[in-house]
Amino acid sequence: MVSELLQQVRLLDPVSETDRIADVLIKDNRIEAIETTRSPLADTIQVRDCQGLILGPGLVDLYSHSGEPGFESRETLSSLKQAAIAGGFTRVAILPDTTPPIDQPGAILSLQHQTQKPDSGPEPHLHYWGALTLGLEGKQMTELTELAAAGIVGFTDGRPWSSLVLLRRLLEYLQPLQKPIALWPCGLELAGNGVMREGPDSIRFGLPGNPALAETSALAALLEAVAETGTAVHIMRISTARSVALIQAARSSGLPVTASTTWMHLLYNTQAIESYNPNLRLEPPLGSPADQKALQQGLRQGILDGIAIDHTPYTYEEKTVAFAEAPPGAIGLELALPQLWQALVETGTWTALELWAALSTGPARCLGQLAPAIVPGQPAELVLFDPQQTWLLEQKKLRSRSHNTPLLGQTLTGRVLQVWCP
Secondary structure, eight states: OOOEEEEEOOOOOOOEEEEEEEEEEEEETTTEESSSSOOOOGGGGGGGETTEEEEEEEEEEEEEEOOOTTTTTOHHHHHHHHHHHTTTEEEEEEEOSSSSSSSSSHHHHHHHHHTTTTOOOOOOEEEEOOOSSSSTTTTOOHHHHHHHTTSEEEOOOOOOOOOHHHHHHHHHGGGGGOOOEEEEEOOHHHHTOOOESHHHHHHTTTOOEOOOHHHHHHHHHHHHHHHHHHOOOEEOOOOOHHHHHHHHHHHTTTOEEEEEEHHHHHHGGGGGGOOOOOGOOOOOOOHHHHHHHHHHHHHHHHHHHEEEOOOOOHHHHSSSSGGGSSOOOEEEEEEEHHHIIIIIIISSSSSHHHHHHHTTTTHHHHOOOOOOOOTSSBOOEEEEEEEEEEEOOOOGOSSSSOOOOTTTTTTEEEEEEEOOOO
């Protein structure tokens, strides 16, 4: 039997809302015991001194992109799984915009079969979103019932809807299926050719602006559709203070909505674009400092439910262009936890439990899943994290095939040491 005693580790459990020092015994990938005093087993088995280290439930990512199938030069399922484990993620939900897309039962079955091929070491559980509509124009519904039966985690296109009429029909058809529905509010006509959030900084940097109204007007329309149909939805990629206020009002009135923002929108704002780093070109674009603060507060207050990584790999050639010409997106599975810990926990902005809940239990619930539990007798779905370890982020150290991140070449603080997956 493989046994390991993690002695005097700081145990974070958002489910029970406890933050304590304990000895944790893991046997054959199961949690055997949790002791708040020094374990008598320490004299009989191999002990790992974990003072100063964090042990928490596995992290859960609501939505990210895979290059496979179609763009394996960006990312394969194998490299994505390695990146997830390196960042502490034990569950990742993949968006359906692969090539071919996940819009047919055969596509999801093929990916599930591919995922079953074991790599060495611990592996995260990959879940797959099924497409809502067919093709790039998104004017025709997929075979929703068949996709649901094929084992998708939920439905999304991962892109703005093309028609409010179609959106209403989708919400009506999807309600009986009882699967999560993730929607991104973005008015394409208002967004135009904007590449950053419209405002003083877009004028100062000479870049086309995308107004906050592009998000909030689409969100208001979506909330009206939810109010009429009663269908529960998850709202993706919230990026503005006004959107947080709209969601707060909607939830106060009893609408069945959950919402998320991405880790990059919590860490950066429009002022960072002064560097013109193409890896800060995102969709939706980074918000103003006021937007950034509202997103952080919205998560703390429970208005928003979780943090998504929205890992979006691109090759060096695709991203090494002018800011306005770069495709939107950045990688993040390996980087989110240490960066968020330093920016939010170390500064006292959030508690450690608040961050861990936003990265684990919150996203799990949005996916309709039970959150990873830290209970004796349960399978170990855990992350051991050193918040003080420093390391230089070099391309060769990334597990992802792509390295489109503004953090490349920087010294980071905080690193995942070990992951247990059931």
